[in-house]
Amino acid sequence: MQLHYTNLLIVVAVGFAAPLLLGFFPKVRVPSVVLELIAGIAVGPAVLGWVHVDAPVSVLSAVGLAILLFLAGLEIEFHKLRGQVLRLTGIGFLVSFAIAIALGLAFHAAGVVKSPLFLAIVLCATSLGVLVPVLKDAGEIGSKFGQLVIAAGSIADFGAVILLSLFFSRESKSTTTQVLLLAGLILVSLLVGLTIRGVEHSARIRRVLRRLQDTTAQIRVRGAFVLLIGLVALATNLGLEVILGAFIAGAILTLIDRDEMMTHPEFRAKLESVGFGVFIPIFFVASGVKYDLNALSGASTLARIPLFLAAIVLARGLPALVYRSALPPVKVFTAGVMQATTLPFIVAATAIGREIGVITAANQAALIAAGLVSVVIFPALGLALLQREPREGAAIQTTTKEAVT
Helix, strand or coil: CCCCCCHHHHHHHHHHHHHHHCCCCCCCCCCCHHHHHHHHHHHCCCCCCCCCCCCHHHHHHHHHHHHHHHHHHHCCCCCCCHHHHHHEEEEEHHHHHHHHHHHHHHHHHCCCCCCHHHHHHHHHCCCCHHHHHHHHHHCCCCCHHHHHHEEEHHHHHHHHHHHHHHHHCCCCCCHHHHHHHHHHHHHHHHHHHHHHHHHCCCCCHHHHHHCCCCCCCCHHHHHHHHHHHHHHHHHHHHCCCHHHHHHHHHHHHHCCCCCCCCCCCCCCHHHHHHHHHHHHHHHHHHHHHHHHHHHHCHHHHHHHHHHHHHHHHHHHHHHHHHHHHCHHCCCHHHHHHHHHCCCCHHHHHHHHHHHHHHCCHHHHHHHHHHHHHHHHHHHHHHHHHHHHHHCCHHHHHHHHHHHHH
């Protein structure tokens, strides 16, 4: 069968044009993923009808989703998940999930959603990949505030992925079986990670890796993709979700990449180049192409967008109140605003939800629209609030320099 690449050409062209266009307006702090989704909707069947998702687009989009979750797992900073930070963010996630469950039950009782548990899991996630650049721009990445927000996002992402895979697998299995399969996947992943870590300590293997890492072999990048695809294949063979295997692969790589002797200093930059430069834009543009804009045509569906946005704020923003013992009130409010930023997980989770029949097309469209609004408003608002406050990280550095002087 001969494949045609016209649809893929338009999709990758849109993925190229979206950030380029935003680059001409540096003061417009809108993540390129927003423009990629909107542009995908514009060129898709819902508007212009230039593109439809065929085999090449579908396959590369699926790979993009896996790499997106892989890089999300790679962003988890396990060494910061300890002490007060771990305690506060852990409590915050439990509070978040409790609020989300209550909201899911309320929406279900009102006849708005099919599965209250599915909605609760969707409401629990935070777009860590969107927040990290904002924290870096604000100079807060190393402050206690930044650590709390990153840790909260890490736990939220990890918890949401685990819960989604546990309760909404494509296979019909009992909860006990799912827990055992999940535990087995995590155990195998840890064993693989320990094996890789042990192998890396071999002087001979380390020399070979160093010799090949910057050649056309790009051996470390290839190894990372073997780990990614291996755990994705294992997860799917166990009847678990692709996103779980991909996310755990990133987390495992984070755990074993603890010092610069083990990996090239530009290793992660190379992985991000492959992911964000090639595959992830295809996933988001293709998600826009598949977006059912007609599902938003009804007044009742449009009314769900602010309702879902309010639910996101309550589920992810309100739990920031547990940080009151560690942060001033303004920073607590800012943390709540930033934690309510979510979109990639909504896109991924609702795509799975549609396939397994736990969410309607109208609710999928409304949830994604609410997520779009959150990434447009909340990071910009959070950055504006942070710029009005003295930077903790900067203050610490100034104090240290004065002490040295």
